[in-house]
Each structure stands twice: as structure tokens, then as C-alpha cells.
Amino acid sequence: METILPKFDSVFSIDCVIFGFDEGELKILLIERNVEPFIDWWALPGYLVEENESLDHAAERILYELTGLRDIYMDQFYTFGDVDRHPQGRVVTVAYYAMLRLNGPKELKPVTSYARRAVWIPIKDLPKLAFDHAKIFERGFLKIRNKITYQPIAFELLPEKFTLTQLQHLYEVILNKSLDKRNFRKKMLNYGILKELDEKQKGVSYRAAKLYKFDKRKYARLFQKELTFGK
Amino acid sequence: METILPKFDSVFSIDCVIFGFDEGELKILLIERNVEPFIDWWALPGYLVEENESLDHAAERILYELTGLRDIYMDQFYTFGDVDRHPQGRVVTVAYYAMLRLNGPKELKPVTSYARRAVWIPIKDLPKLAFDHAKIFERGFLKIRNKITYQPIAFELLPEKFTLTQLQHLYEVILNKSLDKRNFRKKMLNYGILKELDEKQKGVSYRAAKLYKFDKRKYARLFQKELTFGK
DNA sequence: AATATAAGGTGTAATTATTACACTAAGTAG
DNA sequence: CTACTTAGTGTAATAATTACACCTTATATT
Numbered sequence: 001m002e003t004i005l006p007k008f009d010s011v012f013s014i015d016c017v018i019f020g021f022d023e024g025e026l027k028i029l030l031i032e033r034n035v036e037p038f039i040d041w042w043a044l045p046g047y048l049v050e051e052n053e054s055l056d057h058a059a060e061r062i063l064y065e066l067t068g069l070r071d072i073y074m075d076q077f078y079t080f081g082d083v084d085r086h087p088q089g090r091v092v093t094v095a096y097y098a099m100l101r102l103n104g105p106k107e108l109k110p111v112t113s114y115a116r117r118a119v120w121i122p123i124k125d126l127p128k129l130a131f132d133h134a135k136i137f138e139r140g141f142l143k144i145r146n147k148i149t150y151q152p153i154a155f156e157l158l159p160e161k162f163t164l165t166q167l168q169h170l171y172e173v174i175l176n177k178s179l180d181k182r183n184f185r186k187k188m189l190n191y192g193i194l195k196e197l198d199e200k201q202k203g204v205s206y207r208a209a210k211l212y213k214f215d216k217r218k219y220a221r222l223f224q225k226e227l228t229f230g231k
Numbered sequence: 232m233e234t235i236l237p238k239f240d241s242v243f244s245i246d247c248v249i250f251g252f253d254e255g256e257l258k259i260l261l262i263e264r265n266v267e268p269f270i271d272w273w274a275l276p277g278y279l280v281e282e283n284e285s286l287d288h289a290a291e292r293i294l295y296e297l298t299g300l301r302d303i304y305m306d307q308f309y310t311f312g313d314v315d316r317h318p319q320g321r322v323v324t325v326a327y328y329a330m331l332r333l334n335g336p337k338e339l340k341p342v343t344s345y346a347r348r349a350v351w352i353p354i355k356d357l358p359k360l361a362f363d364h365a366k367i368f369e370r371g372f373l374k375i376r377n378k379i380t381y382q383p384i385a386f387e388l389l390p391e392k393f394t395l396t397q398l399q400h401l402y403e404v405i406l407n408k409s410l411d412k413r414n415f416r417k418k419m420l421n422y423g424i425l426k427e428l429d430e431k432q433k434g435v436s437y438r439a440a441k442l443y444k445f446d447k448r449k450y451a452r453l454f455q456k457e458l459t460f461g462k
Numbered sequence: 463a464a465t466a467t468a469a470g471g472t473g474t475a476a477t478t479a480t481t482a483c484a485c486t487a488a489g490t491a492g
Numbered sequence: 493c494t495a496c497t498t499a500g501t502g503t504a505a506t507a508a509t510t511a512c513a514c515c516t517t518a519t520a521t522t
Contacts (some may be wrong), residue, residue: 010242010282012312012323051241051321055312079325081286081311090282092243092323094310165470171428182472183510200518206468207518370498396499412503414481438489 013093014048014058015133016074017140018067024091025122027065027102028137028171030129031115036086036119038130042121044137045112050147059096066110066118067100071147073156074098077143083142085132097140099156121147155214163201163209164188193219244324245289246277246364247305248371249298250289251333252388257404258333259368260297261360262346266458268318269361273352277324278345290327295339297333297349298451304387305329307366308374316363328371330387381425386445394432394440395419424450 016022018029030042045066049058054152059074074096094196121127128134143152147153154170168184188194194212250258261273276297280289290305305327312323315411339349354372359365378384385401399415419425425443432439 012241012243040244049241049312049323052314054314055310055323076310077439079307080287081280081325083283083285092325094312094323104487123329163470180511181470182512183470186473187509204469205519207470207516302479355495394499411482413483416500417502418480436497438487438499440499 003013010090010092011048013046013091014055014062014096015044015080015136016059016062017044017095017097017137018100019097019144019157020100020120021170021173022102022120025124025169026157027109027122028118028126029100030127031066031110031118032097033114033130034116035114041130042127043130044133045110045114045115045118048148049094052146052211054096054134056179059094064099065112066108069100072098072100073153075143078139079103080132080136081130088157093136095136095140097144099144099153101159102160103159125141145174145176152191152214152219155219158214161197161209161211167212174202174208191218235288241321241323242279244277244279244322245286245293246311246326246367247290247293248275248277248326248328248368249294249331250375250388251331251351252330252401252404253333253431254350255400255404256355257401257427258350258353260331260339261352261358262341262349264345264361265347272361273358274361275364276341276346276349278343280325282376286325289425290325290329294299294329297339297346299342300331301335303329303331303382306374311363311367311368313363323365326367326371326373329427330375330384332388332390334390374409376405376433383422383445386450391443392430392442392444394429396440398443 005128011169011174013122016029020027020029026075029045031044033039045062047058047062049055050061053061055076056074058162060070060072060078063072063074064070075098076094076096079094085091101173102120102200110118117207123137126134126137129137145151147195154167159168164185165181168179168181171184172178193215195215197211197213200212201211247260251258251260253372260276262276264270264272264274274453276293278293279288280286281292286307287305290307291301291303293391294303294305306329307325308311310323310325314321316322316324333351338351338436341349354368356367357368361426375384376393376411385398387406388401390398395416396412398419399412403409424446426446428444430441434443
């Protein structure tokens with residue numbers, strides 16, 4: 001590995017692809033930058049790693065500063081280190097994704113100096129992004145699309161109580177294909193990681209669906225098992 | 232992301248888990264360190280990233296310096312950034328794995344200053360490793376174990392021409408379980424990514440097995456498809 | 463009260479993939 | 493020519509995946 005430190009000025013940052021599911025759409029949280037470079041551009045939330053924090057800690061901090069939320073499922077997925085990815089010098093960035101239950105406001109007032117505001121934006125109409133953030137987003141999205149086929153991470157995006165139709169819809173949005181209702185239910189219920197509640201949906205203008213809860217204990221058992229989806 | 236650079240002295244490095252398959256064993260390439268810290272310890276090959284090279288380039292360079300080989304399949308798998316992982320300061324390291332056809336000598340004379348020598352060591356008897364390299368190895372190994380179940384990366388480890396038994400043995404070593412010969416062959420041949428040759432093994436003191444070649448064209452088609460293994 | 467609307471909820475048969483399992487064939491060495 | 497060692501092969505049972513359509517239930521409307 002390494003010998004005499006440091007060799008040249010370098011710095012690393014964290015960037016986060018924060019997914020949320022709302023109004024039947026998959027969204028990510030973007031910030032409007034307040035500082036140069038790329039001032040006024042949309043960007044992924046991210047910032048430099050502090051001197052005395054681990055990468056994971058930095059990722060959690062950045063998420064907290066934007067959303068006020070802690071203890072969110074985050075996963076590191078790739079590190080981007082092209083020489084010219086930052087116009088002001090060498091910055092290597094470690095990318096994380098997170099999945100959030102969306103229920104708060106659509107626009108957040110972040111408690112950071114570098115972002116004017118943070119907004120949930122549907123992934124199907126993302127604006128141009130600063131730096132190489134479009135590439136980072138792409139890779140993060142690919143990651144969760146793969147992951148969802150063998151690990152039920154989708155639950156992180158749903159409210160605590162949800163209907164099977166909501167769950168299916170989320171899968172469809174992430175996988176970008178439609179699934180067969182009967183097969184989907186059969187498969188999901190077979191996993192045994194859903195707890196059927198004695199409750200039904202409220203406030204809908206049609207037949208209310210049963211609500212389900214995600215069973216974390218049983219989920220843990222399935223953790224490493226591969227699950228796939230067909231049509 | 233980032234604003235005014237840099238904030239503090241920091242540096243990043245690459246560490247490589249380089250797999251090879253030889254004498255029926257899965258091995259990795261370790262170096263004996265020539266410099267402080269951890270002088271005389273075994274470590275994963277790795278070094279600081281240069282000012283004007285990308286991460287991928289640095290990984291390839293490090294591999295080249297050790298083995299003289301270029302154009303090897305390498306994949307970034309995780310970045311380790313605990314504050315205290317390096318005794319001399321903050322070093323974030325980006326880890327790559329590589330897979331190599333092993334046919335050269337078992338000990339290499341690396342053309343680097345920081346390594347006294349490089350040796351292929353079976354993963355089942357790894358020595359204590361410098362820094363957090365044991366953790367890095369573990370994660371890399373886990374990665375290829377998962378990956379091999381859905382992508383035929385195993386071919387990178389075999390000679391150009393190989394027998395089905397050799398291939399099966401490699402799978403067994405990586406997955407750490409024995410597989411059924413008939414099922415394994417059926418499945419492998421079904422993928423259609425093997426080309427049967429008109430050649431047989433030479434120099435064995437028993438019935439010689441047919442040799443196969445890996446068909447890269449067809450492999451590319453299967454690339455994203457998931458393949459799993461049972462017993 | 464009757465009707466329309468909209469989503470909820472359900473089963474089966476066909477196909478495909480996975481698993482378990484044991485013997486004969488072929489070549490080499492003595 | 494015999495013994496040894498690995499190569500090579502098929503089938504039946506089980507499990508998983510797919511394709512596919514109708515009735516039910518709650519609400520809203522008249």
C-alpha cells in the first residue's frame with residue numbers, strides 16, 4: 001500500500017443517490033448548488049469528507065444535513081476517480097445510495113451552506129447534473145435495479161404499512177417492466193417476509209386493499225438468498 | 232459535492248486482490264513489504280494513486296508492476312475509509328480484484344520499491360496481513376463468490392483450453408461446496424458459452440478429457456443474465 | 463335503492479429449471 | 493491382459509416460473 005504521506009494535494013468527497021418513492025414515481029433528492037463550481041446547477045447531495053470521520057459517517061452526515069433523518073439504510077456502491085472530474089483539482093468521490101420513505105414536504109431546506117435547496121425529482125425527468133453526477137446516478141440506479149431482484153430492499157421505500165399493489169408498482173417502476181399480478185403476489189407471499197395486518201387502506205374511493213407489514217426477522221433469514229423476477 | 236480544495240492532507244491508494252488458480256487451489260498474490268509502516272509484513276499489492284492517473288489506471292499499473300501483465304480483467308469492488316486504517320495519516324483505499332491465468336513462476340520479482348517480493352499464496356493459509364487488508368481480502372472474496380453464480384468470470388482463471396472437470400473444480404473451490412458432475416456439465420454446456428475442441432488433454436496418466444474453450448461472443452450475450460448454482 | 467366504477471383478490475395448467483442419483487467407457491500403467 | 497483412474501452419460505421426481513381471466517367488494521353517482 002502506502003509509504004510516505006501525502007504525495008500531492010488531493011481530497012475526497014461523498015455523493016449520495018437518495019431514492020424515494022412517491023405518487024407512484026421513483027425520485028431522487030437533488031440539490032441546487034450555491035457555490036462554485038457549477039453554481040446554480042443541480043447536483044447530487046454530497047460534500048467533502050471531514051478529517052476525522054469515516055466514509056460511512058460522512059455519508060450519513062450528508063443525508064442528515066439534508067433531510068434531518070438518521071439511521072437510514074445506505075450502501076456504498078462505487079468510487080469515481082477520473083482525473084478531470086472536478087474542475088478545481090483532484091477529487092475522488094465515493095458514491096452511496098440510500099432509500100427513504102417519502103412523506104415529508106417535496107422541497108427541503110437543507111442545513112448546509114453549499115445547497116440553496118433540495119428537491120425530490122422524478123428520475124424520468126432529471127435535469128442536467130453537475131460534475132459527473134449523471135454517470136454516478138446511472139450507476140446507482142443500475143445497482144438498485146440489480147439488487148432488488150435478489151434482496152427485498154424495496155421495503156425501505158414504502159410506508160410501514162402498504163398494499164401489495166403498491167409494492168408491485170414499486171417493483172415495476174424500478175425494473176421498468178410490468179409484472180403479473182397473480183404471480184407477483186404468489187411469489188411475494190411465499191417468501192414469508194410479509195405480515196398480513198387486520199387493517200385496510202383508508203380514504204380510497206374504491207374497494208380498500210389489505211395492508212401488509214414487512215417482517216424484518218424473516219427478512220434477515222432470506223438475506224443472502226437470491227430472488228429473481230420474470231414477466 | 233465539493234467547494235474549496237483541499238481541506239486537509241489526505242491521500243488515496245489502490246489495493247488489489249489478485250486471484251489465481253493453480254494446482255487445484257485458489258490463491259492470491261501477496262507482497263512482502265519493504266517499507267514502513269508494516270515493514271516485513273505480508274500485504275495486498277497496492278500503492279498510492281498518482282496525481283495524473285485515474286483509479287482504474289492506477290490499479291492496472293500496480294498489477295503491471297507486479298506481474299508484467301496488462302489488459303487483465305479488473306473490477307473495483309469497495310472503498311475503505313476508516314479514519315485509523317493507516318497509522319501515518321488519512322488514507323482512503325479503493326479496492327480492486329483481478330483474476331489471472333497462473334502459469335508463470337510462483338514467486339515474482341516485482342519492479343516496485345515497496346515490495347521485496349510477491350508470492351502466490353493459497354487463500355486457505357493466508358498469513359496475517361498489514362493494515363485492514365484481511366478485511367479487504369474478505370470482501371473481495373465474497374464479491375467473486377457472489378459474482379461467479381451469475382457471471383462466468385471463472386474463465387479468467389483457467390488456461391485457454393481446459394477440461395470440464397477443471398472448470399467444475401474451480402467452481403467448487405470458489406463456492407466451497409461440491410457440485411454434481413452431471414448437473415454441472417449439463418448446465419455449463421447449456422449456456423452455450425463453451426466451444427468443444429478436437430483436442431484432448433495430454434500427459435495425464437489416465438483417460439484424457441476433452442478440452443474446451445471459452446466462447447467470448449456468446450458470453451457477451453449472456454452477460455447480464457443471472458445464472459445460479461445449486462448442489 | 464340501484465347501478466356504475468375501479469381496484470382487490472384469486473387458481474390452474476403448461477413449461478422450464480433444478481435436483482438426485484450410478485454405471486459404463488476409455489485410456490494409462492504395470 | 494488386468495487393474496486403476498478419471499471421463500462421460502440419462503432419466504425421473506420435484507420445484508419454480510410463466511401465462512392467463514373472472515368474480516368480489518367497496519365507493520360514488522344517480
